[in-house]
Amino acid sequence: MTAEGAISVQGLRVIRGGREVLHGVSLEIARGSVTGLLGPSGCGKTTLMRAVVGVQHVAGGSVTVLGHPAGAPALRTRVGYLTQAPSVYDDLTVAENLRYFGRVYGVAPGRAEEVSAVVGLTSHLGQAVGRLSGGQRARVSLATALLNNPEVLVLDEPTVGLDPVLRRDLWEMFHGLARGGATLLVSSHVMDEAERCDSLVLMRDGQVLAAETPARLRETTGAEDIEGAFLTLIAGQEADV
Amino acid sequence: MNPRIALATAARVLTQLRRDPRTLLLLLLVPVVLEALMKGIFWDQPGVFQRVGVPLLGIFPMTSMFLVTSITMLRERTSGTLERLMTMPLAKLDLLLGYALAFGAVATLQGTLVSLFAFGLLDLNVAGSPAAVVALAVLNALLGTAFGLLVSAFATTEFQAVQFMPAFLFPQLLLSGLMVPRERMLSGLEVFSNFLPMTYAYDALYRVSSSASFSGALAKDVAILVGATLGALILGAATLRRRSG
Numbered sequence: 061m062t063a064e065g066a067i068s069v070q071g072l073r074v075i076r077g078g079r080e081v082l083h084g085v086s087l088e089i090a091r092g093s094v095t096g097l098l099g100p101s102g103c104g105k106t107t108l109m110r111a112v113v114g115v116q117h118v119a120g121g122s123v124t125v126l127g128h129p130a131g132a133p134a135l136r137t138r139v140g141y142l143t144q145a146p147s148v149y150d151d152l153t154v155a156e157n158l159r160y161f162g163r164v165y166g167v168a169p170g171r172a173e174e175v176s177a178v179v180g181l182t183s184h185l186g187q188a189v190g191r192l193s194g195g196q197r198a199r200v201s202l203a204t205a206l207l208n209n210p211e212v213l214v215l216d217e218p219t220v221g222l223d224p225v226l227r228r229d230l231w232e233m234f235h236g237l238a239r240g241g242a243t244l245l246v247s248s249h250v251m252d253e254a255e256r257c258d259s260l261v262l263m264r265d266g267q268v269l270a271a272e273t274p275a276r277l278r279e280t281t282g283a284e285d286i287e288g289a290f291l292t293l294i295a296g297q298e299a300d301v
Numbered sequence: 302m303n304p305r306i307a308l309a310t311a312a313r314v315l316t317q318l319r320r321d322p323r324t325l326l327l328l329l330l331v332p333v334v335l336e337a338l339m340k341g342i343f344w345d346q347p348g349v350f351q352r353v354g355v356p357l358l359g360i361f362p363m364t365s366m367f368l369v370t371s372i373t374m375l376r377e378r379t380s381g382t383l384e385r386l387m388t389m390p391l392a393k394l395d396l397l398l399g400y401a402l403a404f405g406a407v408a409t410l411q412g413t414l415v416s417l418f419a420f421g422l423l424d425l426n427v428a429g430s431p432a433a434v435v436a437l438a439v440l441n442a443l444l445g446t447a448f449g450l451l452v453s454a455f456a457t458t459e460f461q462a463v464q465f466m467p468a469f470l471f472p473q474l475l476l477s478g479l480m481v482p483r484e485r486m487l488s489g490l491e492v493f494s495n496f497l498p499m500t501y502a503y504d505a506l507y508r509v510s511s512s513a514s515f516s517g518a519l520a521k522d523v524a525i526l527v528g529a530t531l532g533a534l535i536l537g538a539a540t541l542r543r544r545s546g
Contacts, residue, residue: 076546113388117544131543136390147381151320152313163309164389188320204385 066091066212066243067112071121074107081107083266084121089245089259094238096257097247098286104266105247106144109214112245113141125212137165140210144217146201150190154181154200157189158207165208175203178233180226195221202230213237215246219253231256254286262290269293302392310391310399311406314373318407328369328407332361332415340423347424354425355510356479356503358416358434362408362442363502364470370404370449371462378453383541393538401446401534408442409435429509437509440526441502447533454540473499478507498529 067089074082082104089095097105110116111123114131123130126138148157158172176182179199184192189200202218215234219227231253234244238258246257254260255274262269262277270277270293274286283289318325339357343350377383386396412435419425427434452469456462476486476494483491483500494500505522 115384115388115544117546131388133390136388139388141385141388143381143385145381147385149313149317149382150380151317156313156316160309160313161385161389164306164386164391166305166390 065089066093066126067245068124069108069112069121070123072108072111072118072123073120074104074111074116075119076107080119081266082111085263085266085268086121087261087268087271089243091243092238092241093258094234094244094246094256096254096260097245097263098249098251098254098260098290099263099269101249103263105263106216108263109141109216109245109247112212113139113214115141135212137208138211140205140208140213142202142205142213142215142218146189146197148189148197148200148204150197151188153186153188154192154203155185157200158203161204162207167207167209171207175206176200178206179203180229195223195226198222209242211242213242213244215244217247217249219248219250227253251285251287251290260286262293264294264297269297302394302398303390306391306395307398307402310396311402314400314403315406317373318369318403324369325407328365329411329414331365332358332411333418335361336415336419336423336425340425350423351426351510352507353479354419354423355427355434356477356506358412358419359438359441359502359506360474360477360479360499361415362411362438363445363499364466365411366404366408366442366445367449367452367470368463368466369407370400370446371453371456371465372459374400374450374453375456375459375462384545387541387543393541396541397450397534397538400450401443404446405439405443408439408446412438412442427510428513429515430513433509434506437502437505437523437526440523440530444498444502444526444530444533447530447537450537451533451540454537470499473497476500477503479503498526501525501529 065088069085069087072082072085073080085108097108099105107116111118112125112130125135128135154176155172158176159169162169162171176185179202181196181199181203184196189197198221205213219230234246238244257274259271259273260277261271277286277289281289281292283292336354336357339354340350416431416435416438420431448469452465453462456465476490476497477499483494501522505519505526508516508519508522
């Protein structure tokens with residue numbers, strides 16, 4: 061086992077549509093942890109995640125995942141990615157989607173049933189994805205990202221629109237995966253989900269404001285909750301300018 | 302490259318097509334109806350029907366596969382499934398081959414059906430082998446698929462993708478020799494037509510319809526069609542980017 065972290069980001073700069081959206085982001089994420097990526101819509105969370113899975117053009121800096129440059133062919137079987145909008149085939153059934161992506165990964169056919177059980181979709185296997193609710197479609201997409209038992213799992217807003225029971229179950233599942241050695245990077249704009257993470261990365265305007273455990277974050281800012289900590293950090297940042 | 306992934310992709314594309322029976326029905330029946338229409342409008346000029354009927358058997362699959370492929374691929378790009386596949390252990394060639402296999406299979410069905418209909422019921426005759434006509438129809442369909450994959454990269458909406466059909470294929474159809482023999486065109490247009498793949502599709506089909514022997518000229522036409530298909534596939538693969546802005 062190497063001592064290095066699962067994800068290492070150094071001075072990452074990304075330019076989209078002529079505008080710099082990530083201004084030199086640096087970040088270390090330890091193996092076997094659940095890291096929450098928090099910040100308002102448009103702060104660069106998705107761009108950072110895209111850079112980690114290697115689908116984003118970067119203007120500068122480096123992203124290393126499991127010791128390889130992000131997007132390296134060796135990582136394609138070891139990284140799972142859930143996009144914010146469900147990226148599955150609407151005209152296929154849940155089972156057909158999972159079997160197809162499973163074949164691309166080369167996993168056993170039984171994996172389709174396993175991952176659909178994990179996201180609570182066993183009873184919908186035969187239904188066309190286009191006929192499912194938004195939350196159910198999101199879960200099909202999540203199940204797809206789990207097919208290859210990824211060592212690094214990058215999840216962009218995985219719990220949006222889900223009922224509280226299911227949300228709790230999914231977070232338990234995330235921690236179960238982390239205990240099994242997987243590294244999870246989970247974005248959210250729901251601050252109450254922050255408490256469920258082992259560590260947090262707070263972002264704003266393309267910069268990392270803080271990267272700490274939830275407890276340390278409350279301690280250093282003196283705030284009662286993560287929302288308060290966020291506000292304190294922003295106030296501090298603006299006072300510095 | 303991985304045959305398992307290419308085959309899985311072909312099976313997936315065919316399943317998607319099966320979920321849309323109306324499209325499948327249109328793909329199979331429209332060429333039959335159009336061929337019957339050609340027979341009707343040239344009812345008292347059987348010579349003309351003989352001249353254009355056979356080339357059309359091969360040109361229908363090219364246009365329909367062009368449209369179906371460009372829309373399917375555009376959906377793949379806009380729905381995020383392409384981006385997902387690009388993070389997976391899938392070579393771009395696996396994806397393109399999967400598409401080519403799936404649409405090649407549909408084109409075989411389409412070409413066989415319209416050929417059986419034209420040769421059996423419309424009294425269309427070929428000097429060469431009817432099987433060669435079907436084979437050329439499939440080759441043209443693969444060319445259409447390859448062009449469809451390529452142009453889908455330049456369309457951001459389905460409206461644009463649909464408009465690429467007349468923009469890209471109609472000029473080729475007009476200049477291929479189907480409407481007017483190429484040697485009677487303005488010399489500039491004749492020279493231009495030498496650079497258009499459909500010219501060779503028309504030529505090859507015309508040769509099969511008028512002569513039973515496999516000539517060197519026919520071999521050259523087929524080689525150019527295969528080359529254009531591979532060229533379009535390679536260019537199409539270049540438009541599939543793992544990273545985007």
